[in-house]
Amino acid sequence: MLAIYGGIFDGEKKLVKIAALEEKMAAPSFWEDQQAAQKVIAAANRMKAAINPSRAFNLEVADLNAMYELVNEISDNSEQLSYEQEVIDLVESLQLKLDALELASFLTGPHDACNAILTVHAGAGGTESCDWAEMLLRMYSRWAERSGFTVDIQDIMPGEEAGISSATIRIVGPNAYGYAKAERGVHRLVRISPFDSNAKRHTSFSSVDVIAEIEDDIDMNIPETEIRTDVYRASGKGGQHVNRTESAVRLTHLPSNIVVTCQNERSQIKNKATALRTLKSRLYEKMLDDKRSEMEKFYGEKGDIAWGNQIRSYVFQPYQLVTDLRTGIKEGNVQGVMDGELDSFVHAWLRAGGPTSRKSAGDREFGDE
Numbered sequence: 001m002l003a004i005y006g007g008i009f010d011g012e013k014k015l016v017k018i019a020a021l022e023e024k025m026a027a028p029s030f031w032e033d034q035q036a037a038q039k040v041i042a043a044a045n046r047m048k049a050a051i052n053p054s055r056a057f058n059l060e061v062a063d064l065n066a067m068y069e070l071v072n073e074i075s076d077n078s079e080q081l082s083y084e085q086e087v088i089d090l091v092e093s094l095q096l097k098l099d100a101l102e103l104a105s106f107l108t109g110p111h112d113a114c115n116a117i118l119t120v121h122a123g124a125g126g127t128e129s130c131d132w133a134e135m136l137l138r139m140y141s142r143w144a145e146r147s148g149f150t151v152d153i154q155d156i157m158p159g160e161e162a163g164i165s166s167a168t169i170r171i172v173g174p175n176a177y178g179y180a181k182a183e184r185g186v187h188r189l190v191r192i193s194p195f196d197s198n199a200k201r202h203t204s205f206s207s208v209d210v211i212a213e214i215e216d217d218i219d220m221n222i223p224e225t226e227i228r229t230d231v232y233r234a235s236g237k238g239g240q241h242v243n244r245t246e247s248a249v250r251l252t253h254l255p256s257n258i259v260v261t262c263q264n265e266r267s268q269i270k271n272k273a274t275a276l277r278t279l280k281s282r283l284y285e286k287m288l289d290d291k292r293s294e295m296e297k298f299y300g301e302k303g304d305i306a307w308g309n310q311i312r313s314y315v316f317q318p319y320q321l322v323t324d325l326r327t328g329i330k331e332g333n334v335q336g337v338m339d340g341e342l343d344s345f346v347h348a349w350l351r352a353g354g355p356t357s358r359k360s361a362g363d364r365e366f367g368d369e
Contacts, residue, residue: 015051017047018044018047018048018051021040021043021044021047022044024040025037025040025041025044053097053100053101053104054101057094057097057098057101060090060093060094060097061094063090064087064090064091064094067083067086067087067090068087070083071083071084071087102351103347103350103351104175106178106350106351106354107175107178107179107350109177109178109181111177111212111214112175112177112178112181112212113174113175113177113178114176114177114212114213114214115170115171115172115173115176115177115212115213116170116171116176116177116179116180116181116210116211116212116213117154117168117169117170117171117210117211117212117213117278117281117282118140118168118169118170118171118180118183118208118209118210119166119167119168119169119208119209119210120133120136120137120140120164120166120167120168120206120207120208121133121165121166121206121207121208121209122159122163122164122165122166122206123186123204123205123206123207124204124205127159127160127161127162127163127195128189128193128195128202128204129163129204129205129206130159130160130161130162130163130164130165131159131162131163131194131195131204132163132187132189132204132205132206133159133163133164133165133166133167133206134159134162134163134164134167135163135189135338136187136206136208137156137164137167137169138338139337139338139339139340139342140169140171140180140183140208140340141169141340142339142340143340143341143342144169144171144173144176144180144340145340146340146341147173147179147343148173149171149172149173149176150171150172150173151169151170151171151172152169152170152172152264153167153168153169153170153264154168154169154170154261154262154263154264154274154275154278155167155168155260155261155262155263155264156168156263161195162195168260168261168262168278170213170274170278177210177211177212177213179346179350180210181210181212181354182345182346182349182350182354183208183210183342183346184208184209184210184311185207185208185310185311185312186205186206186207186208186310186311187205187206187207187208187310187311187312187314188203188204188205188310188312188313188314189203189204189205189206189314189316190202190203190313190314190315190316190317191204191315191316191317192316192317201317201318205310211281211282211285212281212285213277213278213281214277214280214281214284220280220283220284220287222253222279222280222283226253226254226255227251227252227253227254227279228251228252228254229249229250229251229272230249230250230251230252231246231247231248231249231250231268232246232248232250233246233247233248234247234248234263246268247263247265247266247267247268247271248261248262248263248268248271249261249262249263249268249271249272249275250275251272251275251276251279253279253283256283256286258279258282258283258286260275260278260279260282261275262274262275262278310325311324311325311326312324312325312345313325314334314337314338315334316334320332320334321334322334322337322345324345324348324349326349326352327345327348327349327352329344329345329348331344331345
């Protein structure tokens with residue numbers, strides 16, 4: 001079996017592509033167009049990041065096979081036991097790496113390697129849902145940091161009394177979209193509300209939308225006449241300059257009525273550039289949906305932000321349990337989940353086939369509610 005593992009991840013096609021890109025990079029005229037050069041370098045780095053773990057795994061498997069053969073040739077029992085334990089430890093280590101490679105093999109979508117733009121919207125439940133939306137924003141920020149990604153907050157809309165009405169963050173790193181897209185859908189919370197003086201149980205909903213941040217080389221030209229630009233003063237934290245100048249930008253795509261905002265930078269120009277990139281990403285995602293005639297896959301899948309459309313249920317009282325309604329994965333460590341321990345849900349969703357793992361409304365598991 002180990003010999004078979006050693007031949008699985010050869011990546012010959014990627015090696016050929018990397019060699020072709022490196023040949024371009026070695027050309028004397030490579031840096032004449034710096035923008036094009038940066039794209040070539042980025043493409044080469046992405047391919048190397050994808051193939052290097054597999055190549056390293058193959059080398060370790062070869063070492064393991066050599067060690068296994070050595071153990072069979074040792075006649076001294078004590079020395080043989082020592083090597084056998086070393087072989088066992090190495091096999092366990094390789095199993096973990098094999099699991100990681102298996103997960104990476106599921107990220108075959110055209111934009112899985114891209115950065116992700118994640119938006120949280122409060123739904124049915126009023127102030128309670130706004131608080132829930134803020135809790136989800138914290139959960140995803142922590143998950144991204146645990147996964148080695150960086151997080152940029154693009155826009156936050158505070159709730160009327162507490163929490164947030166909506167927020168958009170940019171998750172930056174290899175395969176960020178490939179993993180984060182598992183969280184698209186409606187998330188349901190059951191708890192005793194801190195905003196209810198009668199200490200009654202409340203059910204709240206918030207939706208999470210995830211799109212890929214498309215690369216600049218995607219051919220998508222949006223006529224300026226189709227975009228309405230509004231500028232305004234940023235709200236919330238940010239210092240005197242941010243709050244006293246009209247640095248925040250809101251872009252509205254008139255034909256589709258898609259609205260994006262950005263207020264995280266001090267510069268209006270930078271905020272507009274970020275908002276335009278996000279708008280292009282959303283329009284590109286919608287265009288793909290229209291071509292496939294499967295609007296449910298990315299937008300309709302969430303449905304209304306209310307009862308009956310959730311992908312995951314978080315119960316704080318009377319018991320503690322988080323249940324993914326698509327894969328059946330359950331986690332009793334609610335605090336750990338809210339601190340960003342989401343890998344068990346994300347990995348199970350990928351292994352179950354991604355969007356095809358979503359259960360129908362009739363298959364929801366609420367037997368103990």
